[in-house]
Amino acid sequence: NAGVTQTPKFQVLKTGQSMTLQCAQDMNHEYMSWYRQDPGMGLRLIHYSVGAGITDQGEVPNGYNVSRSTTEDFPLRLLSAAPSQTSVYFCASSYAQGAFGEQYFGPGTRLTVT
Amino acid sequence: GDSVTQMEGPVTLSEEAFLTINCTYTATGYPSLFWYVQYPGEGLQLLLKATKADDKGSNKGFEATYRKETTSFHLEKGSVQVSDSAVYFCALRSNNDMRFGAGTRLTVKP
Numbered sequence: 611n612a613g614v615t616q617t618p619k620f621q622v623l624k625t626g627q628s629m630t631l632q633c634a635q636d637m638n639h640e641y642m643s644w645y646r647q648d649p650g651m652g653l654r655l656i657h658y659s660v661g662a663g664i665t666d667q668g669e670v671p672n673g674y675n676v677s678r679s680t681t682e683d684f685p686l687r688l689l690s691a692a693p694s695q696t697s698v699y700f701c702a703s704s705y706a707q708g709a710f711g712e713q714y715f716g717p718g719t720r721l722t723v724t
Numbered sequence: 725g726d727s728v729t730q731m732e733g734p735v736t737l738s739e740e741a742f743l744t745i746n747c748t749y750t751a752t753g754y755p756s757l758f759w760y761v762q763y764p765g766e767g768l769q770l771l772l773k774a775t776k777a778d779d780k781g782s783n784k785g786f787e788a789t790y791r792k793e794t795t796s797f798h799l800e801k802g803s804v805q806v807s808d809s810a811v812y813f814c815a816l817r818s819n820n821d822m823r824f825g826a827g828t829r830l831t832v833k834p
Contacts, residue, residue: 641820645824652824652826652827653824654824655821668821669821669823712758713768713817714770715760717766718767
């Protein structure tokens with residue numbers, strides 16, 4: 611199994627550009643999520659999904675959109691990039707909803723917005 | 725809302741020293757608690773977890789006990805190795821929301 615994969619690994623955008631960060635998992639996990647990691651702040655939840663067709667907001671959803679058309683894929687869209695969105699983005703998946711599920715993380719996408 | 729507070733780093737230890745990284749949490753429900761480790765340039769990996777009060781999670785010589793009375797989940801290891809150098813994150817998961825601490829960078833010197 612490849613686990614959780616993310617593309618691209620690095621990306622530089624100009625302010626106002628849009629782009630999609632890709633995330634895929636091959637473990638048949640129902641739960642998937644996106645986080646951003648900023649220095650001194652740990653990881654913060656952006657959006658999550660408990661299954662195909664179902665998404666919900668996390669702690670910091672503004673400026674990001676998600677969709678979940680298949681169990682495997684969970685792309686994150688930046689609608690109009692801003693310098694405040696410079697961060698490292700991690701996708702994760704879990705076999706279980708609720709409190710008990712251990713999450714498996716992808717390798718991350720480092721995004722710089724100039 | 726729910727939150728996690730962990731001791732600030734960086735922490736620098738000599739090989740074979742005892743490690744403690746403090747973690748306390750605030751939660752309205754009954755969360756599960758986790759420690760994740762991040763090596764340079766990689767994503768997070770689960771180190772250990774505990775799903776209810778008084779549970780002890782353990783892995784690779786690390787352990788942590790879910791203390792509901794003190795709302796704590798401190799990470800300990802009796803004898804650290806150079807290979808333990810990484811960033812450690814305490815986290816809680818309540819329903820579908822997950823909250824992380826800010827992370828503690830550990831450096832172990834030979």
